[in-house]
Amino acid sequence: MSHCMETTTTLMMTRLVFRTTPLTARRKRAYSTWQTNTANLTSMFGKYVDKTSVSSWNTVIADLARSGDFMEALSAFSSMRKLSLHPNRSSFPCAIKACAALSDLRAGTQTHQQAFAFGFGHDLFVSAALVDMYSKCGFPDLARHLFDEIPSRNTVSWTSMIAGYIRNDRAQEAVWLFKDLLAEESGSVESEDEAFVDSMLVGCVLSACSRVGWRSATEGVHGLVVKRGFEGCVGVGNTLMDAYAKCGEMGVARKVFDGMHESDVCSWNSIISQYAQNGLSDEAFCVFADMVKSEKVKYNEVTLSAVLLACANSGALQLGKCIHDQVCYLMHRFIWSVDTDLRFGGY
Numbered sequence: 001m002s003h004c005m006e007t008t009t010t011l012m013m014t015r016l017v018f019r020t021t022p023l024t025a026r027r028k029r030a031y032s033t034w035q036t037n038t039a040n041l042t043s044m045f046g047k048y049v050d051k052t053s054v055s056s057w058n059t060v061i062a063d064l065a066r067s068g069d070f071m072e073a074l075s076a077f078s079s080m081r082k083l084s085l086h087p088n089r090s091s092f093p094c095a096i097k098a099c100a101a102l103s104d105l106r107a108g109t110q111t112h113q114q115a116f117a118f119g120f121g122h123d124l125f126v127s128a129a130l131v132d133m134y135s136k137c138g139f140p141d142l143a144r145h146l147f148d149e150i151p152s153r154n155t156v157s158w159t160s161m162i163a164g165y166i167r168n169d170r171a172q173e174a175v176w177l178f179k180d181l182l183a184e185e186s187g188s189v190e191s192e193d194e195a196f197v198d199s200m201l202v203g204c205v206l207s208a209c210s211r212v213g214w215r216s217a218t219e220g221v222h223g224l225v226v227k228r229g230f231e232g233c234v235g236v237g238n239t240l241m242d243a244y245a246k247c248g249e250m251g252v253a254r255k256v257f258d259g260m261h262e263s264d265v266c267s268w269n270s271i272i273s274q275y276a277q278n279g280l281s282d283e284a285f286c287v288f289a290d291m292v293k294s295e296k297v298k299y300n301e302v303t304l305s306a307v308l309l310a311c312a313n314s315g316a317l318q319l320g321k322c323i324h325d326q327v328c329y330l331m332h333r334f335i336w337s338v339d340t341d342l343r344f345g346g347y
Contacts, residue, residue: 070098093129100133128156135164171211199233206239210246218243245274273306281314
């Protein structure tokens with residue numbers, strides 16, 4: 001192994017060691033002074049991690065991918081392969097995830113070929129990751145081809161393909177695919193505990209319904225939400241409310257909002273925005289007033305932007321000035337916070 005490759009490998013592996021190994025503050029400070037010393041890094045790498053172990057490399061790749069260091073994750077995968085180690089079924093999903101996050105079709109295709117060569121082309125988790133990768137790279141038809149070849153699909157597979165259609169502005173096909181899922185589920189699943197549909201998948205489908213504006217589809221998914229007991233999920237409630245609003249059913253959207261057991265700032269922002277966009281400024285003002293009075297959820301920039309739109313639509317100049325003052329205050333506070341972090345953070 002070349003000196004350059006060994007140095008790169010050591011840096012990545014040592015970084016993982018210090019993320020996953022309990023360390024004292026003194027040892028962490030020592031690490032900061034060691035990070036340019038290859039000899040020390042190599043010593044720590046050899047002490048904590050077996051670089052001939054595929055499992056160790058899998059941990060590195062997964063850790064980097066979870067942290068958003070996607071280029072480093074791909075570099076780690078490449079370094080493992082250069083060591084002539086044979087990847088297993090756990091090696092590929094995170095590497096493919098990194099390709100998807102970078103929208104790197106070339107690297108994704110190469111990883112796909114390697115997965116196929118090592119016999120994992122039809123592995124359930126590898127296939128779901130590939131579906132997601134091709135969708136994020138802008139090739140939903142390739143993703144669908146892979147999806148159709150998966151012998152036994154699970155929730156992750158269905159969610160990846162439906163979300164892929166939505167991401168590529170093919171929401172209508174997402175709704176149709178969800179209907180296929182329900183048909184397959186009813187024909188093959190006897191227990192609801194084994195059902196394919198979960199709250200995340202329902203949220204994706206409702207997002208598709210809001211884009212196509214199909215009231216009947218939205219009502220059908222709403223019935224499923226009630227049947228499966230997803231009403232308590234804030235994310236589902238938010239997307240359901242948005243779907244009804246996009247269908248022109250503001251009255252139903254408000255009922256969904258009022259019936260939510262819990263609500264977050266996104267819930268309030270959504271109903272206020274929908275009122276403002278539909279020209280119902282008075283209703284938007286009332287909801288905003290309720291939000292301020294409740295003190296359970298703090299309004300943010302998105303809230304104020306929606307209220308400003310309502311002010312513009314109704315000509316409420318005085319209220320608009322008050323909201324503008326709040327916007328200026330939030331901007332000033334944000335700038336002060338950033339400046340403080342820069343000063344005391346030593347940047």
